[in-house]
Amino acid sequence: MKLSNDFSGALRIFAYFMSSGRHNMLEGINYLELYGSEPSAIEMVFAIFVNVLELDEDGNVTNFKYAQKRATDYLRSYCDRDFEVNPPYEDWEITLYQMPTT
Template sequence: MKLSNSFSGALRTFAYFMASGTQNTLVGVNYLELYGEEPSAIEQVFAIYANVIELDENGNVLNSKYAEKRATDYLRAYCDPMFKVEPPYEAWEVELYGPPPLKDLI
């Protein structure tokens, strides 16, 4: 099974705006420097995004903006200790799953 075009497009768009420094939910947050200095913060953002995003039975993304907001709120709070994520994260949202095997299965 492959990921849907809808999910691929949502992920690509999120990654582009995160990498370009133009993510609209992070206006005023200087987060680009974290890419070289604090990669675990960026890793957590993408983990939250992947954990929160939902697809329908046809693979169409249902909540891309909500997934972006939940993910980027983590980074905003990471950069600004005065920012409080609301509602607080649930354990499943911030779960970091294991990496893939070192060799492809196919």
């Protein structure tokens, strides 16, 4: 089974705005400096985004904005220790899965 075009588009546009430094949910946060210097922070952002993203039975993304919010809230809290993520993350949202062997 292949991932849907909708999922591919959601991941692509999220990756674009994360790597451009212009994600509208991170306005005022200078997060580009984390790329290369603190890759685990960026890794967690993408893990949260993909863990939270939901698809319907046809493979269409049903919660794109919410998945972005959960992911970008992590990065905002990482850069601004006074920012509180609400609600706090559940374990399943912040799980880092292993790389495939094939």
